[in-house]
Amino acid sequence: MTRPLVFSDDRLFPADERTRGIARALYGQVKGLPIISPHGHTDPAWFATNAPFEDATDLLLAPDHYLFRMLYSQGISLDALKVRSKAGVPDTDPREAWRLLASNFHLFRGTPSWLWLNHVFSQVFGLKVFLGAETSDLYFDTINEALATEAFRPRALFDRFNIETLATTEGPQDRLEHHKAIRESGWGGHVVTAYRPDAVIDFEDERFGRSFERFAEVSGQDVTTWKGYLEGHRVRRQAFIAAGATSSDHGHPTAATADLSETDAEALFQSLLKGEVTPAKAELFRAQMLTEMSRMSLDDGLVMQIHPGSHRNHNVGLLASHGRDKGADIPMRTEYVEALKPLLTKFGNDPRLSIILFTLDETVYSRELAPLAGHYPVLKLGPSWWFHDSPEGMMRFREQVTETAGFYNTVGFNDDTRAFLSIPARHDVARRVDSAFLARMVAEHRMDEVEAAELIVDLTYNLPKKAYKLDQRPSWARPVQPIKHAAE
CATH class of the missing domain: 3.20.20.140 (Metal-dependent hydrolases)
Known part of the structure; x- marks a missing residue:
C-alpha cells in the first residue's frame, strides 16, 4: 500500500x-x-x-557512500548496487539495483539520508508517494524521464x-x-x-x-x-x-x-x-x-x-x-x-x-x-x-x-x-x-x-x-547582489 x-x-x-x-x-x-x-x-x-546524468542508480545510489554503506551493513553486496569496483562497473541492471534500495528504504528511518533523499524526491522530482518496493519502478521511471530533459x-x-x-x-x-x-x-x-x-x-x-x-x-x-x-x-x-x-x-x-x-x-x-x-x-x-x-x-x-x-x-x-x-x-x-x-x-x-x-x-x-x-x-x-x-x-x-x-x-x-x-x-x-x-x-x-x-x-x-574569501568573484562568473541583515 x-x-x-x-x-x-x-x-x-x-x-x-x-x-x-x-x-x-x-x-x-x-x-x-x-x-x-x-x-x-x-x-x-x-x-x-x-x-545529462545517466539514470537514477548512477546518480543517486552508486556514488553515495551514505546509502550503500547502510545497505552493505545489512548484507547486500556492492555489486548488486552497481557500485564500481577495481574491476569496473558491475554488469548489474540499474533498475534491479534501484529496487534493492527501494525495498530496503526503511533502513534509513531516523538518519539524515532519509531527510536528504525525501527532500530530493519531493522537491526536485515532484514525487508524491513514499519510496518502497511497490513504488520502485514509478520512482526509477519518473527520475529517468526527468534526467533526460534539459531542465535536469x-x-x-x-x-x-x-x-x-x-x-x-x-x-x-x-x-x-x-x-x-x-x-x-x-x-x-x-x-x-x-x-x-x-x-x-x-x-x-x-x-x-x-x-x-x-x-x-x-x-x-x-x-x-x-x-x-x-x-x-x-x-x-x-x-x-x-x-x-x-x-x-x-x-x-x-x-x-x-x-x-x-x-x-x-x-x-x-x-x-x-x-x-x-x-x-x-x-x-x-x-x-x-x-x-x-x-x-x-x-x-x-x-x-x-x-x-x-x-x-x-x-x-x-x-x-x-x-x-x-x-x-x-x-x-x-x-x-x-x-x-x-x-x-x-x-x-x-x-x-x-x-x-x-x-x-x-x-x-x-x-x-x-x-x-x-x-x-x-x-x-x-x-x-x-x-x-x-x-x-x-x-x-x-x-x-x-x-x-x-x-x-x-x-x-x-x-x-x-x-x-x-x-x-x-x-x-x-x-x-x-x-x-x-x-x-x-x-x-x-x-x-x-x-x-x-x-x-x-x-x-x-x-x-x-x-573562504569568496567576496571577490572573477570576471567570468555571474555577479551577485550583496545580502543584508534583516535588520537593515
Missing part, C-alpha cells in the same frame, strides 16, 4: 509551539538565500560538459538550486582541464577548485607512487629534491588559484604538526623517497607538511582546512576488491591541543593565516576545539562533519562550542558531498537546525529577536563567504 510523501514545513523545528514559531520566522529569512558550498567533492566534469542538466540544476559558489576538490597531480572548460564556456556558474595535496604527501597512501609521478609532470619541477618538491607545491597552488581556488584541504589521519629544521625535513623526505617508510616517519612527514602548507598560505592566501580523524578504508577486504571511499571510513579519537602546538607556536598569531578545523571526535568540541578557536586568531571551527552532518550532530556542535568560541569563530555550513542533488537538502537541514537553536535562545531570553535575525543570516551566508 502506497503512502503519500508528506514533508512537513515545520520539520526539525522545536515541538514547543512558541519556540517553533520563532524558529519558523527565523528560517523564513534564510530559506531563499543563495547556497554557498565552499567545500565538496562533486565532479567538475559535470559542469564542464553539461552532459547539471548547469540547469546548479541555477535552479540557487547555488552562488560551489567548490570541488582536486589534487596537485590534476591538470584542472574541466575548470578551464567551465571558465571558457561562457556559462557563468561560479565553480572553483580546492587544493588537496594528500596523495603526494602521504607516503602510506597506495596512490602515492603514480600521483607523485604526475605531480612531477604537471609542476615541471624536480620533486625528488626537498627544494624542488616544495616549489612543485607552490607552482600547483598558483595554478589552483588561477582556477578559482581560495582554500586548501588536508585529510590527514591526525592533526599532528611539526616544525623541523630544513636539514632534518630534507633528510626525512629523502629517507621516505628511498622506500624507508615506517608509520612514524610517514606521520612526521605529514605533520611537517601541514606546517609547510601554512607557510605557503602566508604567501598566497589560501585558507587551510584540516579534516583529521578518519581511519580510512578500515575494511581491508573491501579496499582490495573495490578501492577507496566505499563507506568503510571510521571515526577515531583525535587530539588537537598538543598536535597543533608546533604550527601555532610558529604561525598562530599571524593574521595573514586562516585555518578551519574539523573533527569526527565530538568529545573534543568543548574541551579542545572551542578553547583553541576562542583564543588563536588563525583558527576557526568548521561545522559538524561527515558522520555528524545530521540534525542531532549539528545541534550538539552548537551546544558545545558556542559558550566558548561564540558564533563568529565558526564558519557556517558546508555540505562536503559528492551527491550533487542533495546539496539543497543538506543546506536546508542546516538552516532549520540553526533556526531552532537560535529560537531556543530567544525563548529563554538569552538574545533578542533582532540579534537572532542578524545571526541566522550570518550563519547561513555571510560567515562561509567571509571564511
Whole structure:
C-alpha cells in the first residue's frame, strides 16, 4: 500500500509551539538565500560538459557512500548496487539495483539520508508517494524521464538550486582541464577548485607512487629534491588559484604538526623517497607538511582546512576488491591541543593565516576545539562533519562550542558531498537546525529577536563567504547582489 510523501514545513523545528514559531520566522529569512558550498567533492566534469546524468542508480545510489554503506551493513553486496569496483562497473541492471534500495528504504528511518533523499524526491522530482518496493519502478521511471530533459542538466540544476559558489576538490597531480572548460564556456556558474595535496604527501597512501609521478609532470619541477618538491607545491597552488581556488584541504589521519629544521625535513623526505617508510616517519612527514602548507598560505592566501580523524578504508577486504571511499571510513579519537602546538607556536598569531578545523571526535568540541578557536586568531571551527552532518550532530556542535568560541569563530555550513542533488537538502537541514537553536535562545531570553535575525543570516551566508574569501568573484562568473541583515 502506497503512502503519500508528506514533508512537513515545520520539520526539525522545536515541538514547543512558541519556540517553533520563532524558529519558523527565523528560517523564513534564510530559506531563499543563495547556497554557498565552499567545500565538496562533486565532479567538475559535470559542469564542464553539461552532459545529462545517466539514470537514477548512477546518480543517486552508486556514488553515495551514505546509502550503500547502510545497505552493505545489512548484507547486500556492492555489486548488486552497481557500485564500481577495481574491476569496473558491475554488469548489474540499474533498475534491479534501484529496487534493492527501494525495498530496503526503511533502513534509513531516523538518519539524515532519509531527510536528504525525501527532500530530493519531493522537491526536485515532484514525487508524491513514499519510496518502497511497490513504488520502485514509478520512482526509477519518473527520475529517468526527468534526467533526460534539459531542465535536469547539471548547469540547469546548479541555477535552479540557487547555488552562488560551489567548490570541488582536486589534487596537485590534476591538470584542472574541466575548470578551464567551465571558465571558457561562457556559462557563468561560479565553480572553483580546492587544493588537496594528500596523495603526494602521504607516503602510506597506495596512490602515492603514480600521483607523485604526475605531480612531477604537471609542476615541471624536480620533486625528488626537498627544494624542488616544495616549489612543485607552490607552482600547483598558483595554478589552483588561477582556477578559482581560495582554500586548501588536508585529510590527514591526525592533526599532528611539526616544525623541523630544513636539514632534518630534507633528510626525512629523502629517507621516505628511498622506500624507508615506517608509520612514524610517514606521520612526521605529514605533520611537517601541514606546517609547510601554512607557510605557503602566508604567501598566497589560501585558507587551510584540516579534516583529521578518519581511519580510512578500515575494511581491508573491501579496499582490495573495490578501492577507496566505499563507506568503510571510521571515526577515531583525535587530539588537537598538543598536535597543533608546533604550527601555532610558529604561525598562530599571524593574521595573514586562516585555518578551519574539523573533527569526527565530538568529545573534543568543548574541551579542545572551542578553547583553541576562542583564543588563536588563525583558527576557526568548521561545522559538524561527515558522520555528524545530521540534525542531532549539528545541534550538539552548537551546544558545545558556542559558550566558548561564540558564533563568529565558526564558519557556517558546508555540505562536503559528492551527491550533487542533495546539496539543497543538506543546506536546508542546516538552516532549520540553526533556526531552532537560535529560537531556543530567544525563548529563554538569552538574545533578542533582532540579534537572532542578524545571526541566522550570518550563519547561513555571510560567515562561509567571509571564511573562504569568496567576496571577490572573477570576471567570468555571474555577479551577485550583496545580502543584508534583516535588520537593515
